[in-house]
Amino acid sequence: MGVSGSGKTTVAAGLAQRLGVPLAEADEFHSPANIAKMTSGRPLDDADRAPWLAAIAGWIAERARDGGGVVTCSALKRRYRDTLLAAAPGHVLFLHLDGDKELLAERIGRRSGHFMPPALLDSQLADLEPLEPGEPGVRLDIALTPDALVDAAAAAVEGDR
Numbered sequence: 630m631g632v633s634g635s636g637k638t639t640v641a642a643g644l645a646q647r648l649g650v651p652l653a654e655a656d657e658f659h660s661p662a663n664i665a666k667m668t669s670g671r672p673l674d675d676a677d678r679a680p681w682l683a684a685i686a687g688w689i690a691e692r693a694r695d696g697g698g699v700v701t702c703s704a705l706k707r708r709y710r711d712t713l714l715a716a717a718p719g720h721v722l723f724l725h726l727d728g729d730k731e732l733l734a735e736r737i738g739r740r741s742g743h744f745m746p747p748a749l750l751d752s753q754l755a756d757l758e759p760l761e762p763g764e765p766g767v768r769l770d771i772a773l774t775p776d777a778l779v780d781a782a783a784a785a786v787e788g789d790r
Contacts, residue, residue, distance in 0.1 A: 630704035631726035632753040634736035635771050636778065637701040640726060643779035645699040648786065651692060655702040658684040672752040682709055686716035693717035705756045710764060722789045723766030724782050730754060732771060765789065 631637055638654060645652035656664075658681050663673055673681075685702055692698030693716070704710045704723060714721050734750055760766045767785045769778055 630702055630710070630723050630766075631771075632703060632705070632733060632757060633750060634733040635726035635728065636736070636775065637703075637726055639775050640724070640769075640778045640782055641699045641701045643775060644724075644782045644786070647779060647783050648697070648699065650696065651698040653685075653688050653698065653700040655681070655685055655700060658688070667749065670749065672749055672756075678709065682712045686713050689713055689721060690716040693720040703753065705753060706758050707761060707764070710760075714765070721765060722786060723760060723764060724785060725760050725766055725768045726771050726778070727759070727768050728771030 641652055641654075659667075660680065663677050663681060666673060666677065682702075685700060688698070688700060692700075697720070702709075702713065704713060710723060730750070733754075737750060760768060767781075769781050769785075771778070773781065
């Protein structure tokens with residue numbers, strides 16, 4: 630979980646490969662209308678996100694039955710994470726990729742071919758509700774290298790089993 634530019638896709642791909650489980654990219658669950666809205670620079674609201682979160686939750690439930698998986702998802706708000714947790718109670722661990730706004734903005738600015746414009750970073754940071762006590766997950770600092778983040782993510786998953 631984390632805002633745009635935090636490295637969710639990079640870390641998730643490395644973690645899924647390390648664990649030998651399927652990977653899903655949350656962006657693939659967005660409707661064309663959601664993608665068009667974000668591309669135009671308008672942030673999604675909770676109504677836009679509801680079917681997207683339901684689709685991701687369905688994928689999580691299937692993977693929980695079939696041996697696990699890794700899925701990227703911003704999961705910015707506690708209620709979004711609660712939706713995902715409800716799909717597979719006891720089988721979800723959040724890895725919050727968190728870091729400095731300037732580093733996030735730099736990373737977003739270097740990306741090409743992604744529908745999420747840099748202008749939406751502020752809205753994501755405003756919506757972000759960090760993991761709270763009692764939520765299954767850990768915070769990882771995006772200043773670490775991708776390999777170090779995958780190592781830390783794998784250690785967190787292994788420690789949760």
